[in-house]
Amino acid sequence: MGNGAAMRASVIGAYFHDEKDKVIAEATKSAEVTHSNKEGICGGIGVALASMYSTRIGINKERLSPKEFIAKVGEIVPDSDTKYKILKGLTLSSNAHIEMLRTVPRTVFHFLQKDLGIPFSAQDVDKTITDSSRQLT
Numbered sequence: 079m080g081n082g083a084a085m086r087a088s089v090i091g092a093y094f095h096d097e098k099d100k101v102i103a104e105a106t107k108s109a110e111v112t113h114s115n116k117e118g119i120c121g122g123i124g125v126a127l128a129s130m131y132s133t134r135i136g137i138n139k140e141r142l143s144p145k146e147f148i149a150k151v152g153e154i155v156p157d158s159d160t161k162y163k164i165l166k167g168l169t170l171s172s173n174a175h176i177e178m179l180r181t182v183p184r185t186v187f188h189f190l191q192k193d194l195g196i197p198f199s200a201q202d203v204d205k206t207i208t209d210s211s212r213q214l215t
Contacts, residue, residue: 083109083122091129095137101130102154120160127151 086108094100102123109122128151134140142150145168152165 082112083118084125087122087125088129091126091131092133095130095133098127098130098154101126116156116158117160120155120158124151124155124160124164127154 087105090104090108091101094104105123105126106119109119113119113122131142131147131150135142148164148167152161155161155164
């Protein structure tokens with residue numbers, strides 16, 4: 079198994095951040111290009127959903143606890159081993175920190191700026207990532 083679906087999925091989640099059903103549909107189509115197995119497709123959907131919620135947190139200043147974040151992603155991913163591994167994150171200590179927003183590629187923010195006209199400077203990107211990750215802790 080590869081990770082092509084997951085690599086493509088973050089842009090999908092960010093671009094369609096206000097359209098959950100579209101995120102799922104487009105992530106599925108994108109994953110099917112390189113993955114014929116359910117786990118690869120579910121992994122792509124999971125990453126796209128995580129990116130969608132991360133973008134909402136960054137743009138709309140929504141607040142989610144780490145457990146809420148994991149639950150929101152995990153409850154939507156289709157039944158699979160991937161889903162159950164995501165939901166296993168709910169068993170983490172309440173003191174655990176989620177740093178995944180620091181891994182969202184700068185290209186996602188560039189994409190938001192260029193294609194959606196959301197004004198981000200390099201400093202805005204760093205601040206958004208930092209602020210968003212703090213809101214998840």
